[in-house]
Amino acid sequence: MSTIIRRIIRTPKAGLPVGPYNQAVVVDKTVYVSGQIPLKPSDGQMVEGGVAEQAKQVLENVKAVVEAAGSSMGNVVKTTILLEDIKDWPAVNEVYATYFPEKYPARAAYQVSALPKGAKVEMEAIAVVGEICDVE
Numbered sequence: 001m002s003t004i005i006r007r008i009i010r011t012p013k014a015g016l017p018v019g020p021y022n023q024a025v026v027v028d029k030t031v032y033v034s035g036q037i038p039l040k041p042s043d044g045q046m047v048e049g050g051v052a053e054q055a056k057q058v059l060e061n062v063k064a065v066v067e068a069a070g071s072s073m074g075n076v077v078k079t080t081i082l083l084e085d086i087k088d089w090p091a092v093n094e095v096y097a098t099y100f101p102e103k104y105p106a107r108a109a110y111q112v113s114a115l116p117k118g119a120k121v122e123m124e125a126i127a128v129v130g131e132i133c134d135v136e
Contacts (some may be wrong), residue, residue: 004028013064015039015057018116023065031069031127035082036061037119051120055095058123063099071098071127077127079107082113085120086111092121103134 009024010016015037016021024033038047038057041064047057063073081096084088089109105125115122 004098007069009065009069010020011064012041013068014041014061016041016044024069026069026129028064029129031066031071031125033062033065033069033125033127035080035122035124036065037116037122041118043052044118046117050084050091051085052091054120057083058119058121059095059099062123062125066125067129069129071129073127074101074103075132076100076105076125076127077130079105081107081109081123082112082115082122083109083120084112084115088120 004027007026008022009026009031014023016039017034018037021034025031025033036058038054039045039061040047040057041061047053066073081092083092086109098118
């Protein structure tokens with residue numbers, strides 16, 4: 001039986017976990033990023049402003065975690081977005097589009113009844129480590 005390598009990712013460049021989980025776990029060449037909420041890494045507090053400002057901080061946190069794992073936003077292949085109010089989707093989508101290259105990741109978005117610390121948006125991601133060769 002072959003050994004599978006698991007590496008825990010923790011970076012001070014993203015909001016630290018608010019519970020018993022890691023910012024990300026890398027298994028082989030796959031990065032599983034835990035749900036990120038709009039916590040500022042500088043002080044652990046929620047970013048001020050509306051859903052667009054929160055989405056930007058969430059994506060900055062995702063980016064920091066993915067990069068700490070040796071990957072990039074261009075290597076994100078799947079995201080899940082949790083919204084306090086699905087009506088916020090257009091504003092979040094506008095911010096989201098600025099963080100990904102033309103080859104967008106697969107994604108899902110859901111409205112939920114509540115998010116940790118009163119966040120308006122949370123995102124999780126799956127990325128890969130290494131060079132991607134796109135085929136049509």
